[in-house]
Amino acid sequence: MRLERRADVPLALAATAPLGAILAALALSGVLIAAAGANPLEAYAAMLHGAFGSRLAITETLARATPLILTGLAAAVAFRARLWNIGGEGQLYMGALAAVWLGHSALVGLPPALGILVMMLAGMAAGAALLIGPVILRVRFGVDEVVTTLLLNFVVILFVGMMIEGPLRDPLAFGWPQSVPVDDGLLLPKLVERTRLHIGLLVAAGAALVVWVIAARTVFGMRTRAAGLSPRAAAFAGVSLPRTLVGVGLLSGALAGLAGAIEVAGLKGYVTTDLSPGYGYAGIVVAMLAALNPIGVVASALFVAVAFVGADAMSRAVGTPSFIADVIVSVSLLTMLVALLFTSYRIRR
Amino acid sequence: MSEALEILGTASLWAAVLRIATPLILGALGALICERAGVLNLGIEGIMTLGAMVGWLTVFLGADLWTGIAAAAFFGALFGLLHAMLTVPLGLSQHVAGLGITLFASSLSYYVYRLVVDVGASPPTIEPFRPLAIAGLSDIPFLGPVLFAQTAPTYLALAAVAITAYVLARTPLGLAVRMAGENPHAVEAQGLDPNAIRTGAVMVGSALMAVGGAFLTTAAFNSFFPHMVQGRGWICIALVVFAAWRPGKALLGALLFAFFDAYQLRLQHVVQGLPYQVFLMAPYLLSILALVLVSRRGRAPEALMTPYRRGER
Numbered sequence: 131m132r133l134e135r136r137a138d139v140p141l142a143l144a145a146t147a148p149l150g151a152i153l154a155a156l157a158l159s160g161v162l163i164a165a166a167g168a169n170p171l172e173a174y175a176a177m178l179h180g181a182f183g184s185r186l187a188i189t190e191t192l193a194r195a196t197p198l199i200l201t202g203l204a205a206a207v208a209f210r211a212r213l214w215n216i217g218g219e220g221q222l223y224m225g226a227l228a229a230v231w232l233g234h235s236a237l238v239g240l241p242p243a244l245g246i247l248v249m250m251l252a253g254m255a256a257g258a259a260l261l262i263g264p265v266i267l268r269v270r271f272g273v274d275e276v277v278t279t280l281l282l283n284f285v286v287i288l289f290v291g292m293m294i295e296g297p298l299r300d301p302l303a304f305g306w307p308q309s310v311p312v313d314d315g316l317l318l319p320k321l322v323e324r325t326r327l328h329i330g331l332l333v334a335a336g337a338a339l340v341v342w343v344i345a346a347r348t349v350f351g352m353r354t355r356a357a358g359l360s361p362r363a364a365a366f367a368g369v370s371l372p373r374t375l376v377g378v379g380l381l382s383g384a385l386a387g388l389a390g391a392i393e394v395a396g397l398k399g400y401v402t403t404d405l406s407p408g409y410g411y412a413g414i415v416v417a418m419l420a421a422l423n424p425i426g427v428v429a430s431a432l433f434v435a436v437a438f439v440g441a442d443a444m445s446r447a448v449g450t451p452s453f454i455a456d457v458i459v460s461v462s463l464l465t466m467l468v469a470l471l472f473t474s475y476r477i478r479r
Numbered sequence: 480m481s482e483a484l485e486i487l488g489t490a491s492l493w494a495a496v497l498r499i500a501t502p503l504i505l506g507a508l509g510a511l512i513c514e515r516a517g518v519l520n521l522g523i524e525g526i527m528t529l530g531a532m533v534g535w536l537t538v539f540l541g542a543d544l545w546t547g548i549a550a551a552a553f554f555g556a557l558f559g560l561l562h563a564m565l566t567v568p569l570g571l572s573q574h575v576a577g578l579g580i581t582l583f584a585s586s587l588s589y590y591v592y593r594l595v596v597d598v599g600a601s602p603p604t605i606e607p608f609r610p611l612a613i614a615g616l617s618d619i620p621f622l623g624p625v626l627f628a629q630t631a632p633t634y635l636a637l638a639a640v641a642i643t644a645y646v647l648a649r650t651p652l653g654l655a656v657r658m659a660g661e662n663p664h665a666v667e668a669q670g671l672d673p674n675a676i677r678t679g680a681v682m683v684g685s686a687l688m689a690v691g692g693a694f695l696t697t698a699a700f701n702s703f704f705p706h707m708v709q710g711r712g713w714i715c716i717a718l719v720v721f722a723a724w725r726p727g728k729a730l731l732g733a734l735l736f737a738f739f740d741a742y743q744l745r746l747q748h749v750v751q752g753l754p755y756q757v758f759l760m761a762p763y764l765l766s767i768l769a770l771v772l773v774s775r776r777g778r779a780p781e782a783l784m785t786p787y788r789r790g791e792r
Contacts, residue, residue: 133570133788162587166594214574267767273774274720276521276574280713281763288756296754414578451593456586463579464561467571 133475143473148419151469152433155462162457168448180443181436187443189325195428195435196396197222197406199334200389201413202420202427203341204257208382210345210422211354212361213265213375217279218386219410220286221260225253225387226394226401227290231298233312233395245316250333250391257387258380260286265379269372283410291403300400309401318396328396335428337385342424344381354378386410407438408456415463421470434459486745493625495744497633498699500737502527504636505691506715507722507729508643509684513559514719515647516680517660517673517782521577522562524712525584526685527692530555532588534693535703536595538605548632548693555689558584559682567677570786581712589705601702608632608698630698632690637730639687644726656680660780663787673787688712710763717766723777732769739765 160170181191201218208215215221229249237245260282267273291307294300298309318328345351356364357374365371389409394401416434420426441455486492506527513520520526534551538544558580565576596603608630616627647653655676658666663673691711696703714736722728743758 162590209575216578267771267774271771271774273767273770274716277713277717277720277770278767281710281717281766284710284763285760288760292754292756411582415582418575418579451590453586453590453593456582457590460579460582460586464565464576464583467565467576467579468569471569471571 133471133477136474136476139473147469147473148421148466151465152462154465154469155458158461158465159454159458163448163450163454166448166450168450173444173448173450176447177436177440177444179440180447181440183443185322186325187439189322189327191432191435191439192331193326193328193397194439195431196328196330196334197389197393197409198412198416198431198434199338199428200385200392201409202416202431203334203337203413203424204382204385204389205413205417206420206422206424206427207341207345207354207385208378209358209417211358211374211378213268213378213382214274214276215261215264215279215379215382215386216276216414217260217264217282217383217410218389218413219406219408220279220283221257221383221386222390222393222406222410223286223290223401224256224260225390226405227293227298227309227390228252228256228387229391229394230309230312230401233316234298234310235313237316238313242315245313246318246395249312249316249395250388253387253391254384255387257385257390258383260387261379261383262376265376269375287403290401294401294403298401307402311400312395314399316395317399318392326397330392330396333388333392334431337388338424338428341381341385345424350374350377386413389413412438412459415459418463419466421466433462482749483746486742486749490621490624492741492745494628495741496734496737497625497629498737499740500733501629501633501636502691502694502699502711503715503718503733503736504640504730505694506688506712507718507733508636508639508726509555509687509691510715510719511722511724511726511729512643512647512656512684512687513681514783515660515724515780516656516677516684517663517780517785517787518563518566518677518681519573519577519784520559520562520580520681520684520688521574521716522558522580522584522685523577523688523715524708524710525581525588526555526558526688527695527708527712528585529558529588530689530692531696531707532592532692532703533689535605535696536592538697539596539603544608544697547697548690551689551693552686555692556682556686558689559685560678562685563678563681566786567674567681570788573784585708592703602704604701605697607696607701632694632698635690636694640726640730647726657780659787660782663782667789677787688715691715714762714766717770720777720779721769721773723773724780736762736765736769 163170163173182188204218232252233249237248264275264278267278268275294307294309300308300310318330321327321329353369353374356369357371361371412434416427416430419430437455437458441452445452510520510523530551533554534547537547537550562580565571566573610628611631613627617623655671659673659676666673718729718732721732740762743761747755747758
């Protein structure tokens with residue numbers, strides 16, 4: 131048995147493979163749901179209802195998809211150049227921290243639109259800054275960025291803890307470890323009143339479009355793809371790998387940082403060490419489910435958001451532990467990897 | 480200042496170093512075996528979590544501690560097989576497959592744990608491994624309590640280092656594993672199947688990782704809780720680079736990091752005025768620093784992360 135690269139990928143196969151992968155993942159996770167003594171079909175119905183069943187459910191799912199689109203884009207742009215940025219979680223927290231730091235007092239008094247813009251840019255800068263070290267270590271010393279970006283996640287979470295118990299501590303929070311709040315005037319406007327859905331969703335969707343244009347229509351995007359496909363050939367064609375990776379790293383970190391700034395200014399208004407339930411890590415799955423396609427990221431972020439929001443409803447309805455959401459999402463990643471392999475290769479005996 | 484130095488002379492510090500090092504030794508050894516055969520196994524963080532859960536749950540459900548360790552090793556090998564299936568014959572990106580395994584193994588562990596155990600205010604506990612004082616030797620002043628009053632899995636980890644070093648360096652099996660990582664074509668030329676060797680190595684390595692995780696729940700602590708592996712797996716990946724892919728140096732690296740970890744814990748009580756998070760950051764930052772310092776010296780196995788397909792170059 132051997133694998134042979136297909137000369138061209140049939141469109142029907144490319145379109146159905148992701149669907150097949152998700153169905154396979156749902157079937158496999160169904161075994162675990164059954165192990166909990168629940169009917170998998172009933173459980174999935176409860177999940178869909180929980181994610182789409184009411185106006186509130188839909189807005190909640192979209193609100194949850196917002197940071198996932200951005201962390202998914204962050205992973206996708208980096209992975210396209212084979213820059214393994216696994217530090218999205220830390221970059222998200224840095225972005226959130228920067229947003230709160232400026233948004234609490236420095237930007238108060240500016241016109242809200244300008245203040246919010248500066249706050250978002252600060253979040254992006256903070257996220258991007260966090261990747262500079264790992265990228266330099268990679269291109270100068272050949273240090274694998276998987277380990278450095280990952281270890282920095284732990285460092286950043288501790289740093290956030292240090293800040294919200296120290297200089298950025300909210301003295302009015304009755305001793306709860308949380309940061310000072312973003313000024314009320316700088317909170318992101320809601321898309322739908324009395325829900326958690328805010329204009330961050332539009333920003334995230336816009337970012338997906340921008341990233342798609344960069345990837346598909348610019349020289350930088352072309353260089354990125356070349357660097358990802360074959361670093362050696364890219365270098366031969368005159369693409370500077372270090373320069374490309376620095377550019378990719380800054381873009382990737384900025385997107386994850388933006389996720390943090392949007393999350394903090396759109397929802398809570400302050401930072402805690404549980405601001406993100408692992409959006410940075412989930413972003414990796416989102417990017418892979420989308421086969422690193424920026425527009426596909428929007429769809430796969432929605433899928434992951436449905437799993438997360440729906441799993442809570444499922445847990446209440448049929449009593450499965452809510453960790454089932456992470457199981458469904460991670461099994462989808464594995465089945466998707468195999469599905470993608472078979473769209474680009476065929477098996478020969 | 481003198482108090483900070485005094486700590487260095489206490490046996491309890493050095494005993495703690497060996498204890499804290501144990502999961503790192505096992506994890507780094509497991510990662511090293513995978514990488515020597517040419518497969519990067521980023522599933523380690525998840526596989527350690529799985530080992531911690533399986534080891535604990537087996538004992539909680541009534542088996543003895545060694546059965547718990549064996550069960551952890553078995554399920555570790557199973558997830559190693561999954562990683563190998565994706566990366567060896569199918570040749571998927573070892574980075575992405577490994578991260579997928581980590582996410583899957585840890586979420587599955589939390590799910591199964593919650594399924595079986597009713598978690599109230601505090602997680603249920605088991606009766607863990609007790610320190611095993613070796614008669615005669617444990618009475619030696621200072622060295623006794625440090626070296627000869629550890630739990631049994633710690634001795635197992637030290638033995639595993641010696642065995643791995645011997646097998647890799649001195650046996651035909653070890654040669655085959657190293658060749659699979661350096662030049663799989665040469666393995667093929669010897670009439671052996673490089674993919675079978677890689678699969679076997681990843682399974683053995685993953686079993687060791689899982690035992691490292693099981694040490695946390697059956698010896699270091701007595702309960703299982705989410706996120707308890709806390710990046711130890713990633714530190715092990717860094718340790719392998721630090722060790723330049725050599726078992727003996729991996730042991731040294733694990734001890735060094737465990738020393739910083741144990742020392743920072745004690746320094747927190749001595750050094751006032753610094754947020755405690757600064758101390759907790761130290762092991763992670765040191766891992767990165769160590770990677771930078773040694774990255775140019777060590778040479779990774781030539782065929783690491785390159786899938787082998789017959790007839791393809």
